[in-house]
Amino acid sequence: MSSISCEALPEWLPSLLGGELDSARAEALRAHVEQCRSCAETVRAHTALWRGLESWPALPVAARLDQSVRAATLEKVSPWAQPLVQVALALGFGAAACAAGVWALRDAAPLHVFQPTALVLWGALWAAISAFAFLLFLRGDSFESGQELGLRLVGLGGLLSLGLSLGLTRTCTVPELARYCEMQPWARALFGSAAAETTYFVVGALYALVPLFFISFLLGDPFRRRPLLAGALMGAVFLALSVPGIALQCGAFSLGVALSWIAGAAAGSLVGGPAGAVLRRRVLGTSSA
Amino acid sequence: MEPADEDLMGDLAGGDPGAFEKIYARYKTAVLNYFVRTTGAPEIAEELFQELFLRVYRGARKYEPRKPFRVWLFTLARNLLRDRWRRLGRAPEWEDCDRELADPGPDPEALAGAREEVDRLRRAVLQLPPGLREALVLRRYHGLSFAEIGEILSCSEGAARVRVFRALERLRVILAATAGAQSQERG
Numbered sequence: 490m491s492s493i494s495c496e497a498l499p500e501w502l503p504s505l506l507g508g509e510l511d512s513a514r515a516e517a518l519r520a521h522v523e524q525c526r527s528c529a530e531t532v533r534a535h536t537a538l539w540r541g542l543e544s545w546p547a548l549p550v551a552a553r554l555d556q557s558v559r560a561a562t563l564e565k566v567s568p569w570a571q572p573l574v575q576v577a578l579a580l581g582f583g584a585a586a587c588a589a590g591v592w593a594l595r596d597a598a599p600l601h602v603f604q605p606t607a608l609v610l611w612g613a614l615w616a617a618i619s620a621f622a623f624l625l626f627l628r629g630d631s632f633e634s635g636q637e638l639g640l641r642l643v644g645l646g647g648l649l650s651l652g653l654s655l656g657l658t659r660t661c662t663v664p665e666l667a668r669y670c671e672m673q674p675w676a677r678a679l680f681g682s683a684a685a686e687t688t689y690f691v692v693g694a695l696y697a698l699v700p701l702f703f704i705s706f707l708l709g710d711p712f713r714r715r716p717l718l719a720g721a722l723m724g725a726v727f728l729a730l731s732v733p734g735i736a737l738q739c740g741a742f743s744l745g746v747a748l749s750w751i752a753g754a755a756a757g758s759l760v761g762g763p764a765g766a767v768l769r770r771r772v773l774g775t776s777s778a
Numbered sequence: 779m780e781p782a783d784e785d786l787m788g789d790l791a792g793g794d795p796g797a798f799e800k801i802y803a804r805y806k807t808a809v810l811n812y813f814v815r816t817t818g819a820p821e822i823a824e825e826l827f828q829e830l831f832l833r834v835y836r837g838a839r840k841y842e843p844r845k846p847f848r849v850w851l852f853t854l855a856r857n858l859l860r861d862r863w864r865r866l867g868r869a870p871e872w873e874d875c876d877r878e879l880a881d882p883g884p885d886p887e888a889l890a891g892a893r894e895e896v897d898r899l900r901r902a903v904l905q906l907p908p909g910l911r912e913a914l915v916l917r918r919y920h921g922l923s924f925a926e927i928g929e930i931l932s933c934s935e936g937a938a939r940v941r942v943f944r945a946l947e948r949l950r951v952i953l954a955a956t957a958g959a960q961s962q963e964r965g
Contacts, residue, residue, distance in 0.1 A: 499939070502943055503939045503946075504924075504939065535947075535950075538953075539946070542918050542919075544899065545919075548807075554824060558806075561835075562795075562831065
């Protein structure tokens with residue numbers, strides 16, 4: 490390696506300063522510097538700065554800081570952080586969320602058409618999924634290492650979106666909005682003579698898309714690294730939480746309508762979550778190095 | 779032979795609080811000074827320091843031993859720092875953090891001159907853009923390899939090398955400008 494160009498300097502000089510440049514490259518750099526005044530000046534200045542930086546002394550850790558860290562970790566582990574306690578909390582939350590969901594849907598869901606066993610099974614499923622989402626919120630990662638997805642917010646976002654969706658349902662149920670749409674001339678013009686399945690697909694999608702979009706936009710700041718994936722996961726949690734509620738409302742409907750509604754909810758979930766997170770990133774920009 | 783950091787993290791994840799004590803003792807000075815040198819604000823540095831070790835303690839089970847511990851640790855530290863900057867909307871202002879030089883000692887004039895020089899350099903480092911400052915601090919004060927710095931800063935090894943070079947170039951410019959301003963004031 491006999492000669493190098495000035496362009497190699499940014500790549501090689503930092504290694505030279507750290508004493509890590511191999512001897513062949515160091516020799517080539519030295520030969521270049523002897524002939525190039527500009528690079529010689531840069532090497533001289535960087536070397537002086539590198540040495541000068543050593544004069545910035547390290548602060549010792551104060552005893553009160555040691556005490557504070559110990560108090561926050563070794564001496565005081567919150568009982569709420571124990572795994573078994575968190576699982577118990579999640580199960581309790583799941584049962585409460587299921588009861589609240591059934592209460593919110595009491596006017597919209599024809600519960601009397603279900604067999605008691607089926608009702609209990611749907612309720613247990615809804616409680617289990619809610620418990621899972623809550624556990625995700627309690628124990629998921631939160632971007633601390635920079636390589637994670639922020640599952641805490643995925644769980645929280647799914648639950649909040651469900652709450653918002655149930656609130657929408659309390660205001661106007663999906664079947665009410667579907668019937669309203671079917672009666673409107675503009676809706677007839679838009680959907681033509683489409684079957685009820687199409688209307689339920691579109692309205693079901695709206696009832697998933699709107700709350701998810703809003704919540705993922707609201708919570709989406711930490712999702713800026715991977716907004717599509719994090720938003721889609723939030724959508725998937727929301728969809729899993731929604732299906733039992735949709736099934737309870739579909740008791741008197743045909744299988745085709747029920748499946749269309751669920752498919753609409755799936756489409757709305759997979760669009761709403763990522764769209765909110767992506768828009769949030771567009772609005773706030775990405776962090777640059 | 780002292781156990782490796784990665785093994786200690788495994789022990790901590792298994793519920794051994796003694797492992798945390800060892801990790802804390804090994805890294806407390808490095809972590810505090812990383813925050814001091816990147817924020818220039820000791821109070822903020824202390825807050826971030828406590829938060830970081832709390833996260834290490836609570837997140838031991840999430841640590842993957844495939845990743846070198848110090849890369850994981852400084853990635854956590856960097857993300858905490860970024861979050862703080864983002865909340866503030868800017869990097870914090872420089873503060874006087876020269877506690878150990880508060881006592882001038884036996885030769886006040888020489889120490890005062892040295893202190894002025896350190897202050898000038900420190901102010902210059904804290905004027906660097908965050909990405910360059912982080913690369914320089916990780917390299918100069920923590921001896922991390924360029925591959926490790928690249929992993930922490932989410933860039934390539936070559937880009938980490940160039941960041942350190944650019945940081946030193948920028949320092950030259952800043953120091954030249956402050957020296958010019960000082961000589962104008964004296965003149």
